Amino acid sequence: MPGAIVLSSSMPPEQSTGPKLKPTLLFVDDEERILRTLRLMFTSRYAVRTTTSGHEALDILRRERVHALVSDQRMPIMPGVELLRQAREVSPNTMRLLLTGYSDLQAVAGSINEGEIFRYISKPWNSEEIRVTIGSAVDIALSLDNPPPDEIHPEPLDERILVIDDDPDTARQITALLDQRMPGRHRVVCAADVESLLQVLQQDDFALVISEVRLAGENITDIIKALKRHQPHVVTLALTSYQDSATLVGLINQAQIHRFLLKPMRGALVWRGIESGLQRHRAMRASPRLADRHQVDSPERQAHPAARRILSFFQGLGKKPN
Amino acid sequence: MSELESMLVPLAPLSPAQTVNEVGEILLDREYRRFLCLPVVDRGRPVGAISRDEVQSIFMKMYGRELNGRKPIFSVMNPRPLVVDMDQSLDQVGRYISANIRFPITEDFIITRNGEYVGVGHVVDLLGAMQSRLGRANSELTQACERLKSSRAQLVQSEKMASLGQMVAGVAHEINTPLGYVKNNVGLARDLLDQVGRRLAVCEALLARLVSGEADEAEVEASLAEIAELRENMGVEVASEDIAALFDDTQYGIDQISEIVLNLRDFSRLDQAPVDSVDLNQCFDSALLIARNAIKYKAKVIKQYGAIPKVRCSPSQINQIFLNLLTNAAHAIEGEGRIAVKTYADQRFVHVEVQDTGKGIAEEHLTRIFDPFFTTKPPGEGTGLGLSIAYQIARRHNGHLRVVSKLGLGTKFRLSLPLTEP
Numbered sequence: 150m151p152g153a154i155v156l157s158s159s160m161p162p163e164q165s166t167g168p169k170l171k172p173t174l175l176f177v178d179d180e181e182r183i184l185r186t187l188r189l190m191f192t193s194r195y196a197v198r199t200t201t202s203g204h205e206a207l208d209i210l211r212r213e214r215v216h217a218l219v220s221d222q223r224m225p226i227m228p229g230v231e232l233l234r235q236a237r238e239v240s241p242n243t244m245r246l247l248l249t250g251y252s253d254l255q256a257v258a259g260s261i262n263e264g265e266i267f268r269y270i271s272k273p274w275n276s277e278e279i280r281v282t283i284g285s286a287v288d289i290a291l292s293l294d295n296p297p298p299d300e301i302h303p304e305p306l307d308e309r310i311l312v313i314d315d316d317p318d319t320a321r322q323i324t325a326l327l328d329q330r331m332p333g334r335h336r337v338v339c340a341a342d343v344e345s346l347l348q349v350l351q352q353d354d355f356a357l358v359i360s361e362v363r364l365a366g367e368n369i370t371d372i373i374k375a376l377k378r379h380q381p382h383v384v385t386l387a388l389t390s391y392q393d394s395a396t397l398v399g400l401i402n403q404a405q406i407h408r409f410l411l412k413p414m415r416g417a418l419v420w421r422g423i424e425s426g427l428q429r430h431r432a433m434r435a436s437p438r439l440a441d442r443h444q445v446d447s448p449e450r451q452a453h454p455a456a457r458r459i460l461s462f463f464q465g466l467g468k469k470p471n
Numbered sequence: 472m473s474e475l476e477s478m479l480v481p482l483a484p485l486s487p488a489q490t491v492n493e494v495g496e497i498l499l500d501r502e503y504r505r506f507l508c509l510p511v512v513d514r515g516r517p518v519g520a521i522s523r524d525e526v527q528s529i530f531m532k533m534y535g536r537e538l539n540g541r542k543p544i545f546s547v548m549n550p551r552p553l554v555v556d557m558d559q560s561l562d563q564v565g566r567y568i569s570a571n572i573r574f575p576i577t578e579d580f581i582i583t584r585n586g587e588y589v590g591v592g593h594v595v596d597l598l599g600a601m602q603s604r605l606g607r608a609n610s611e612l613t614q615a616c617e618r619l620k621s622s623r624a625q626l627v628q629s630e631k632m633a634s635l636g637q638m639v640a641g642v643a644h645e646i647n648t649p650l651g652y653v654k655n656n657v658g659l660a661r662d663l664l665d666q667v668g669r670r671l672a673v674c675e676a677l678l679a680r681l682v683s684g685e686a687d688e689a690e691v692e693a694s695l696a697e698i699a700e701l702r703e704n705m706g707v708e709v710a711s712e713d714i715a716a717l718f719d720d721t722q723y724g725i726d727q728i729s730e731i732v733l734n735l736r737d738f739s740r741l742d743q744a745p746v747d748s749v750d751l752n753q754c755f756d757s758a759l760l761i762a763r764n765a766i767k768y769k770a771k772v773i774k775q776y777g778a779i780p781k782v783r784c785s786p787s788q789i790n791q792i793f794l795n796l797l798t799n800a801a802h803a804i805e806g807e808g809r810i811a812v813k814t815y816a817d818q819r820f821v822h823v824e825v826q827d828t829g830k831g832i833a834e835e836h837l838t839r840i841f842d843p844f845f846t847t848k849p850p851g852e853g854t855g856l857g858l859s860i861a862y863q864i865a866r867r868h869n870g871h872l873r874v875v876s877k878l879g880l881g882t883k884f885r886l887s888l889p890l891t892e893p
Binding site: 180182183185186187189190223224225250251271272273274276 | 640643644647648649650651652654655656658659713716717720723724764767768
């Protein structure tokens with residue numbers, strides 16, 4: 150089951166490896182007391198580095214292999230999102246997590262779009278949850294050691310893109326965008342309601358999903374989450390006018406959305422999102438292990454009846470979640 | 472339906488060739504008594520009007536009837552009568568009539584549709600219609616005014632709620648950080664105590680066996696091994712100075728949270744205004760604590776508090792001013808800056824100055840910043856009421872709120888509250 154992470158699996162093999170081989174965590178926060186408590190908490194299982202400075206954090210990332218970077222958002226000099234963005238360049242195989250007490254929508258969106266974070270953890274945190282979350286981040290990072298080089302994957306023909314939006318303009322604009330940038334290569338399928346969504350999912354396999362957060366006034370994040378849970382290689386972009394940071398945090402932790410884009414849609418931004426999303430999808434197709442990186446937490450509840458239907462639909466299809 | 476429709480009287484018109492005498496006869500007819508004038512229409516189009524007044528003055532002249540009675544009316548009629556079209560609005564008609572009517576009023580007006588004569592209307596009816604219309608407009612205006620008043624009250628309330636909301640978000644963040652490590656530390660301490668407790672239990676059991684002299688070598692060895700293993704598997708490895716730091720941090724965090732909560736007291740009664748003898752330095756400190764979150768990453772606060780006497784004021788309202796000035800200062804600063812706070816007293820007032828190194832306020836805006844609803848922030852980001860409320864609070868305390876600003880250099884606000892009479 151994805152999401153149901155067993156605690157023991159997150160611990161490195163104990164006796165066989167010496168203490169020097171403990172995976173490394175890097176915590177960044179402007180409050181030293183936060184750093185101290187985190188160090189005490191994780192020091193028995195991990196090599197823990199801490200710093201109050203984003204610049205020093207980047208130095209550490211350049212110097213040594215860090216498996217997971219956990220950063221606060223609001224810090225003087227270099228805000229968390231900026232650190233995560235640079236960390237992504239300096240050390241792409243370090244899993245990035247945000248641990249913060251308060252942040253505005255802009256910061257959360259930035260952590261997705263620029264930081265491509267694995268999880269968003271709120272302060273004050275639950276110690277069991279943070280152990281599990283960091284454990285699974287480290288597991289993924291360990292599996293990424295000696296990864297295949299980040300090669301450009303050939304563009305296969307006929308990749309299908311699913312647009313979930315009740316505004317027909319969105320699909321029209323995206324089709325026009327694709328026709329202009331790479332004519333004839335892709336097929337855009339649109340689902341304007343839950344019924345047609347179920348139908349197209351039955352007929353097609355998609356590379357990329359571009360989804361609104363609400364359909365006919367109803368929140369469909371549960372559906373987006375269910376989709377990601379069962380088809381981790383499908384990359385999701387949220388394209389919405391709905392601005393709510395709590396919803397967004399859910400979409401990070403439980404749907405690993407690739408980009409969060411605000412309407413009115415801006416062609417260049419959406420195109421960049423599509424391009425990197427397809428790149429990501431091809432990489433995961435080529436090496437399914439990468440899909441682990443997109444592991445999601447299981448939502449606490451499947452409130453939306455359609456989400457339950459999607460679940461049973463996937464089970465009915467026999468598409469076993471990996 | 473046209474507004475003129477209700478006023479229309481479809482009167483049979485005269486033709487231009489009819490004589491003055493004939494018209495005189497018609498005017499005497501009971502049926503025509505109400506009309507000030509009669510329309511003259513040629514081939515469907517109005518060409519003039521002949522008024523009762525005109526006919527009477529002809530007849531009243533010496534030999535008037537004999538001289539003019541047989542003349543066609545087009546030679547004596549008013550060739551430029553008042554003509555309005557059915558499509559015109561009441562306003563247009565009203566404006567036209569009042570601009571063109573001759574005094575004393577001797578004529579009614581002719582109504583056409585697409586230039587074709589359809590009837591006449593009485594000026595008196597028009598006046599009546601305009602009056603009832605004015606009455607309606609007036610009562611609509613009164614209602615709109617009432618609505619404005621109540622929505623203004625709502626906006627003042629929403630500004631209050633907005634500053635409360637801002638404050639709550641700031642406080643939540645301020646508390647979340649210490650809460651984060653305090654909570655974690657308590658969890659760690661508990662784990663630690665559990666493990667220490669388990670080790671202690673084994674040690675004590677061993678000790679008891681040793682004291683009683685019943686323990687053999689194998690048993691001692693087994694116990695020692697168990698202790699060693701417990702020690703090995705301890706989930707938390709900590710040195711004693713770490714433990715001390717853990718408790719110090721926890722204490723510090725709890726103190727921080729208590730301080731914030733204590734300071735919230737002054738803000739909690741935003742609506743009531745209990746007047747008290749207040750130390751403004753202290754008052755400002757508590758506003759600083761609440762606004763810390765908004766300021767922390769933007770500005771260094773430099774305090775220059777003077778020895779000032781207490782003043783009679785409503786601390787919650789004065790706090791609202793301080794919070795507003797502080798958050799404005801933080802918003803004005805792009806990148807990093809300074810906020811200088813200075814308090815001092817003279818013979819009559821206690822002054823509190825808040826000076827920032829922000830972007831400053833343009834001269835044309837400076838005269839308007841205390842106006843309600845004036846804001847330079849994008850829609851949705853400010854109600855434009857913060858400073859106007861602050862200004863009113865200052866006035867209500869018989870004090871002043873003044874501002875000086877220089878574009879690119881910064882802004883200084885000074886709140887002055889009168890000294891309490893001894």
